[in-house]
Amino acid sequence: MRVIVVGGGVLGTMHAWHAIERGHEVVHIEREREARGASVRNFGLVWVGGRAGGDELESALRARELWERIAADVPGTGFRPAGSLTVCRGAEEVAVAEAALTLPDAAERGLKLLTAGEAREHNPALRGAFDAALWCERDGAVESRVALPALRAHLAATGRYTWLPGREVRDLLASGTGVRDDHGDTHEGDLVMLCTGAWLTGLVRELAPALPVRRVRLQMMQTDPLDERLTTAVADGDSFRYYPAYASPALDALVAARPQAPVPTEHRMQLLMVQRLDGGLTIGDTHEYDEPFAFDVDSAPYGHLVEVAEALLGRPLPTIRRRWAGVYAQTVDTTRVVHREEVAPATWLVTGPGGRGMTCSPAIAERTANLAGL
Ligand SMILES: Cc1cc2nc3c(=O)[nH]c(=O)nc-3n(C[C@H](O)[C@H](O)[C@H](O)COP(=O)(O)OP(=O)(O)OC[C@H]3O[C@@H](n4cnc5c(N)ncnc54)[C@H](O)[C@@H]3O)c2cc1C
Incomplete structure (x- = not known):
């Protein structure tokens, strides 16, 4: 054909x-x-861990397998099975991670709860203060x-x-x-x-x-190369609020006990961070749902992302080299x-x-x- x-x-x-x-x-x-x-x-994240059980998870797992297979033929895709750590700060976030381990498909997702020390064995660049981290072995990244x-x-x-x-x-x-x-x-x-x-x-x-289908706009940034490897992708505990797998009474308790600060609330933020092959860190994001979208990028979310990233790394970020926004289309049928x-x-x-x-x-x-x- x-x-x-x-x-x-x-x-x-x-x-x-x-x-x-x-x-x-x-x-x-x-x-x-x-x-x-x-x-x-985008971040280039091949993100399996937080997907809704059923069709969405099956699709992500199958895609992860295909990315790996495709990358064997096309190394230029930059696929790496690096896994991810969702860093938990405070008992409420740890409880959400613990609840995720009780999912019937937790093993397929490759989920494991690590102490802060164990998390640093996976990713020594995480020198900031945190209590635990949810490891997702199936997550990966490509060089988008x-x-x-x-x-x-x-x-x-x-x-x-x-x-x-x-x-x-x-x-x-x-x-x-x-x-x-x-x-x-x-x-x-x-x-x-x-x-x-x-x-x-x-x-x-x-x-x-x-x-x-609706449209969603996100703000992102990229730093100069970090002088060490960030060996896994990293998310903060706010990301629990955005991925369907984490819906649980523990998440409800987190949301009730710890409302997000005004900037992350207004811009519906989580932190995701992944290192590019050139060493730079791609960091985001925000979520804007109401059109007309802004045509310029707003500075306040970047201040928040820098603060959270520096707290997790326990050191200043390299200079921010680029800031941009992107729009994706999203089906409104959640099934x-x-x-x-x-x-x-x-x-x-x-x-x-x-x-x-x-x-x-x-x-x-x-x-x-x-x-x-x-
Ligand atoms: C900031 C951001 C971060 C994201 N992070 C991730 C992530 O880490 N992991 C993940 O899984 N997903 C992520 N996503 C979502 C993911 O990037 C999108 O779902 C995906 O890229 C959509 O791909 P697409 O090919 O449908 O759209 P696009 O990449 O937008 O491509 C559509 C193309 O069609 C072309 N086109 C449109 N109309 C015509 C026409 N009439 N004739 C010819 N060409 C046309 C456009 O020019 C465009 O190049 C992110 C999205 C954004 C915006």
């Missing part, structure tokens, strides 16, 4: 990957000169800014993959399966996969006017991992993986490929 994939983010690239793996031909069209959406603005070009180079080597950047897809073809771009060129195929991220207007609105809809014959729209798109994209694309009969 000839498959037309629209959208050069991680979801589009993984759809292209599975089509090529199954022996098909792919034409991959991206509006920008290079991917510039959520997929290059370079993974997509590396994957495309691998696909191009098959001779069955064509990358067409700088072309916005405007229409589906009225006669047969395919798309028309804003250069006036048409691309015909047997199947179209629209992986257009958080761009919900234009063609997407025309095809699916009542899409059950689904993604919104996947056949919007026209042999034409699939796949969007709304939310804050788990970098993690789950290999598994999401695999499922689309199965459903579409690739």
Whole structure:
């Protein structure tokens, strides 16, 4: 088959990957000169530990397996099975971690509660004061800014993959399966996969006017290289408030006993921190749900992130080199991992993986490929 994939983010690239793996031909069209959406603005965390049990966890575990397999062929993805530590400060946060260990699938997630000393054996850079840490062995990271070009180079080597950047897809073809771009060129195929991220207007609105998807904006930053390894990804106890696996009476007690301070409350914050291959730390995040979104980044959340990161590391952070914001699309149906809809014959729209798109994209694309009969 000839498959037309629209959208050069991680979801589009993984759809292209599975089509090529199954022996098909792919034409991959991206509006920008290079991917510039959520997929290059994220942490690159392959985050399994906090996923909701059932389909979401299965998808994350399968994706984790696929990332590892893909990285064996494409080392440029920078996949590393580094695990994560969610650092607990105070008895209430430790209680939430303890509750997570009683989940029926705690072993599949690779969860273990560590003392502060044991946590430092995994990650000696954590010299700050804390009481315990929830270790998640299944978490990992990829290098999101370079993974997509590396994957495309691998696909191009098959001779069955064509990358067409700088072309916005405007229409589906009225006669047969395919798309028309804003250069006036048409691309015909047997199947179209629209992986257009958080761009919900234009063609997407025309095809699916009542899409059950909302948009979320996040603020992030990156430091100069740290002069030592941060051997695991790191989260703070506020992250318990954001991941569905941690819902429990212990979490309710934490929320009641320890409301977040005004800045993290206003910006709906948690701390996630991961070291890039160049040594810099990517640190975030905030969550903004109400549109219109700000067009500039707000300074107050950065002050909070610096404070928490320095408290966990027990030392000053290197200079902050970059600050940015990103927007992802998130399905509002909490029973689904993604919104996947056949919007026209042999034409699939796949969007709304939310804050788990970098993690789950290999598994999401695999499922689309199965459903579409690739
Ligand atoms: C700040 C931030 C941090 C995050 N951290 C993580 C994380 O650590 N782990 C995790 O699992 N997830 C994370 N996420 C979520 C994850 O990044 C997204 O779910 C994922 O990147 C979505 O991929 P995508 O390919 O659907 O979208 P995108 O990466 O946005 O790609 C969509 C592409 O489609 C193109 N496009 C749109 N319309 C057209 C058109 N008409 N014609 C041609 N091209 C078009 C766009 O230009 C864009 O390049 C984070 C998201 C953000 C914003």
